[in-house]
Amino acid sequence: MIITENLTKKYNGKKAVDNLNLEVGDGEVFGFLGPNGAGKSTTILMLTGMIEPTSGSCTINGVNVALNPLKGKEILGYLPEDVGFYKNLTGRENLDYLGKFYPMSSSDREERIETLLKSVRLQDVPQKVGEYSRGMNQRLGLALALLNDPEVVILDEPTANLDPEGVLRYREIVNQLAKEEKTVLICSHILSEVKAVCTTLGIISQGRLVARGSVEEVENELILQSNTSQKIVIRSINPDVYDFIESISNPDILEVNRLKNGVEVQVKRDIRDELAEILKGNCSGITEMYLERPGLEDLFLKVYRRE
Structure with missing residues (x-):
C-alpha cells in the first residue's frame, strides 16, 4: 500500500x-x-x-x-x-x-x-x-x-x-x-x-x-471541473419528439437541437434515466438514446489549461 x-x-x-x-x-x-x-x-x-x-x-x-x-x-x-x-x-x-x-x-x-x-x-x-x-x-x-x-x-x-x-x-x-x-x-x-x-x-x-x-x-x-456539457442523442420516428423535449423543464438541460431523425440534448449531467421515464408515457416512437461525452484526454487538457 x-x-x-x-x-x-x-x-x-x-x-x-x-x-x-x-x-x-x-x-x-x-x-x-x-x-x-x-x-x-x-x-x-x-x-x-x-x-x-x-x-x-x-x-x-x-x-x-x-x-x-x-x-x-x-x-x-x-x-x-x-x-x-x-x-x-x-x-x-x-x-x-x-x-x-x-x-x-x-x-x-x-x-x-x-x-x-x-x-x-x-x-x-x-x-x-x-x-x-x-x-x-x-x-x-x-x-x-x-x-x-x-x-x-x-x-x-x-x-x-x-x-x-x-x-x-x-x-x-x-x-x-x-x-x-x-x-x-x-x-x-x-x-x-x-x-x-x-x-x-x-x-x-x-x-x-x-x-x-x-x-x-x-x-x-x-466534466464538473471543466464545466463541460454532454450530449444525449435521442433517435425517433416521431417528429413531435423535438417539441416534447423542448417543453421539459429541467435545469440540467442546456439546449435542444433538432436532428433529421431525432434530437440532440445538451446537458450538464447524464439524465437519460429521467428522460426515459418521461418519454415512456408521453412520447412514442423512440428507437435509441445514448450519451456522447468528451474523451478523457480532452477533459484533462481543459482542466490542465484552466489550472
Missing part, C-alpha cells in the same frame, strides 16, 4: 508537489497521470526514497521511505523513465550483478532471472546491452523492476519505446501482478494506455491531485 500525507516538495521556494494526499490500496493498479511539470516525477522520487520531502510523509507498506530508504527498496520495484545498465554486460549478466544487492541465494537469483527474461522475451538474446534497441532496454528494465519480487511496483512511462508486441506483453505482466495482489503505480501521460490496465486513476496538476477514482468517476469529476 502507498500512502502520502500532505506530501510537499519545494525547489527554491516553489512547490513542485503541493500537500499531496494519496492512497493506493493493496492489489490496486493505479494510473498516475499528468503533463510534464505537473509533479509526477518529483512524487515518484520521494516514494522511492531518492529525494526527501520538504514536509509531509510517504509510506510504502508501513515503511516511511524518507526515514528508512533501504527498507523501502527491499519491498519496492522501480522502473525509471530512462533506465540504465552496464553496456559491456549482457542482460542476464546485468540482472545477476544487480540481483546481488538483494537477499537472495545464487540459485534463487538464477531461477528468478531466467523466469523474468522469458517473461520479457529476452532469454535467448546473447548481445551485450550496449547493442540493445531502446525497446529491448525498456523490457530489461521491467525485468529489473521485478527482480526482487517486490510487494509494490512503480513504473514510470513503462511503454516508452515499446513496439505493439512489447506493449501487449507489458499489459500481460501488469495483469499478472494484479492477480498476485501486488500494488502497482503506473506514471504516464498517455491516458489511453493507462486506461487499458489500471483499475483507478489519479490526475495531478501543478503538484495537486485534481481527480481520483475509476475511469468513469474521473471523467465525471473532470
Whole structure:
C-alpha cells in the first residue's frame, strides 16, 4: 500500500508537489497521470526514497521511505523513465550483478532471472546491452523492476519505446501482478494506455491531485471541473419528439437541437434515466438514446489549461 500525507516538495521556494494526499490500496493498479511539470516525477522520487520531502510523509507498506530508504527498496520495484545498465554486460549478466544487492541465494537469483527474461522475451538474446534497441532496454528494465519480487511496483512511462508486441506483453505482466495482489503505480501521460490496465486513476496538476477514482468517476469529476456539457442523442420516428423535449423543464438541460431523425440534448449531467421515464408515457416512437461525452484526454487538457 502507498500512502502520502500532505506530501510537499519545494525547489527554491516553489512547490513542485503541493500537500499531496494519496492512497493506493493493496492489489490496486493505479494510473498516475499528468503533463510534464505537473509533479509526477518529483512524487515518484520521494516514494522511492531518492529525494526527501520538504514536509509531509510517504509510506510504502508501513515503511516511511524518507526515514528508512533501504527498507523501502527491499519491498519496492522501480522502473525509471530512462533506465540504465552496464553496456559491456549482457542482460542476464546485468540482472545477476544487480540481483546481488538483494537477499537472495545464487540459485534463487538464477531461477528468478531466467523466469523474468522469458517473461520479457529476452532469454535467448546473447548481445551485450550496449547493442540493445531502446525497446529491448525498456523490457530489461521491467525485468529489473521485478527482480526482487517486490510487494509494490512503480513504473514510470513503462511503454516508452515499446513496439505493439512489447506493449501487449507489458499489459500481460501488469495483469499478472494484479492477480498476485501486488500494488502497482503506473506514471504516464498517455491516458489511453493507462486506461487499458489500471483499475483507478489519479490526475495531478501543478503538484495537486485534481481527480481520483475509476475511469468513469474521473471523467465525471473532470466534466464538473471543466464545466463541460454532454450530449444525449435521442433517435425517433416521431417528429413531435423535438417539441416534447423542448417543453421539459429541467435545469440540467442546456439546449435542444433538432436532428433529421431525432434530437440532440445538451446537458450538464447524464439524465437519460429521467428522460426515459418521461418519454415512456408521453412520447412514442423512440428507437435509441445514448450519451456522447468528451474523451478523457480532452477533459484533462481543459482542466490542465484552466489550472
